Amino acid sequence: MTLERPALRAGRRLAVLFGAALLVACQATPTPLPTTGPLPTAAVSANGTPVAPTPIAPAPTPTRPAPQIVYLGPAPLPQALADTAAELGLSAGVHEPGSGLSGAQVVIAPDAESLTQAGSIGSAYTIVLDGGAAPEGGLALDQSQARWDQAGFLLGLAAGWATEARQIGVVSAGSDARTLAYRNGFLSGVRYSCATCLIDQFDLPELSDAAIAASQGAQFSTYGSDVIFVAPAPAAGAMLQALAQNRIVVLADGADMSAAFGPDRNAWPETALVDVGVDPAIGLAQALRQFAAGTPLTGVQPMSIETGAVALGPWHDPRGLITPLDQRDIDTARGRVASGALDVGVDPVTGQPK
Numbered sequence: 145m146t147l148e149r150p151a152l153r154a155g156r157r158l159a160v161l162f163g164a165a166l167l168v169a170c171q172a173t174p175t176p177l178p179t180t181g182p183l184p185t186a187a188v189s190a191n192g193t194p195v196a197p198t199p200i201a202p203a204p205t206p207t208r209p210a211p212q213i214v215y216l217g218p219a220p221l222p223q224a225l226a227d228t229a230a231e232l233g234l235s236a237g238v239h240e241p242g243s244g245l246s247g248a249q250v251v252i253a254p255d256a257e258s259l260t261q262a263g264s265i266g267s268a269y270t271i272v273l274d275g276g277a278a279p280e281g282g283l284a285l286d287q288s289q290a291r292w293d294q295a296g297f298l299l300g301l302a303a304g305w306a307t308e309a310r311q312i313g314v315v316s317a318g319s320d321a322r323t324l325a326y327r328n329g330f331l332s333g334v335r336y337s338c339a340t341c342l343i344d345q346f347d348l349p350e351l352s353d354a355a356i357a358a359s360q361g362a363q364f365s366t367y368g369s370d371v372i373f374v375a376p377a378p379a380a381g382a383m384l385q386a387l388a389q390n391r392i393v394v395l396a397d398g399a400d401m402s403a404a405f406g407p408d409r410n411a412w413p414e415t416a417l418v419d420v421g422v423d424p425a426i427g428l429a430q431a432l433r434q435f436a437a438g439t440p441l442t443g444v445q446p447m448s449i450e451t452g453a454v455a456l457g458p459w460h461d462p463r464g465l466i467t468p469l470d471q472r473d474i475d476t477a478r479g480r481v482a483s484g485a486l487d488v489g490v491d492p493v494t495g496q497p498k
Contacts (some may be wrong), residue, residue, distance in 0.1 A: 289446030293329035300333020324495025361386030427453030
């Protein structure tokens with residue numbers, strides 16, 4: 145009789161029991177699989193047709209609020225606009241396609257089409273820089289209606305206070321409306337600031353040849369006027385140079401002064417006193433200042449003293465011809481024109497005196 149077989153059976157039973165217990169344990173606690181997040185699950189319709197899973201939508205990206213001043217034109221932001229915004233303590237930026245205008249206080253459009261493409265602007269004050277129609281409650285600066293007579297008037301004020309000989313010359317060429325408006329506006333300004341000054345009027349049929357203009361300028365400098373204005377003309381720059389070389393104080397449109405003496409005022413001769421500009425950027429800056437002051441301009445407005453688009457450039461006056469009192473008088477006269485209390489006296493359409 146031997147005990148080996150019962151011992152073998154007992155060992156087998158123990159192994160079977162241990163294996164069964166291990167299997168139960170594995171079924172009760174399955175090994176977790178790594179996951180990367182929620183997965184779409186297939187669905188089946190009532191008739192057994194598979195239904196495509198619904199994609200998981202990404203979380204919405206928060207939108208950045210628009211600047212207080214939004215420019216709808218191409219980048220970069222115009223420097224004059226950036227400077228005015230900084231002066232007023234307002235943020236400014238170029239509109240990003242697809243972004244909203246929520247939070248914008250002022251929306252500036254180069255033209256009516258860009259404003260239409262931008263869509264809803266909410267309650268923002270709107271300025272169109274070159275448009276014939278103003279948006280409701282907004283402003284349109286009409287560049288086709290420049291007040292050249294007012295530009296001439298400002299230069300006439302300056303000439304009347306700058307002359308020491310009390311004799312002033314004015315050169316104009318042609319009879320188009322812009323030339324006449326400049327010329328007659330200048331005469332009106334001289335009469336305002338120096339009613340007793342003698343005025344030499346040099347009315348030319350044309351001023352297009354630089355050599356002839358230089359010769360005429362040298363001749364005009366001998367007639368006694370110590371301050372001479374040259375109305376815009378193709379060869380105005382050449383005449384201005386000749387006058388300045390003969391110690392005549394000169395003033396003119398900004399483009400002609402730059403053509404004659406360059407864009408750097410510090411390099412101008414001492415007799416190049418001042419220019420005048422008709423610039424939409426100046427008008428835009430003034431419109432923003434009035435908006436910030438709570439008195440926004442509305443409707444269609446021309447390029448004028450009233451809108452700030454017509455203004456004298458910085459003085460170049462090393463001889464001190466314009467005193468602080470003269471500057472105050474110029475500012476007062478300009479303010480009266482801006483308020484409507486003073487009429488320049490020239491028809492802006494024809495350029496003729498009223």
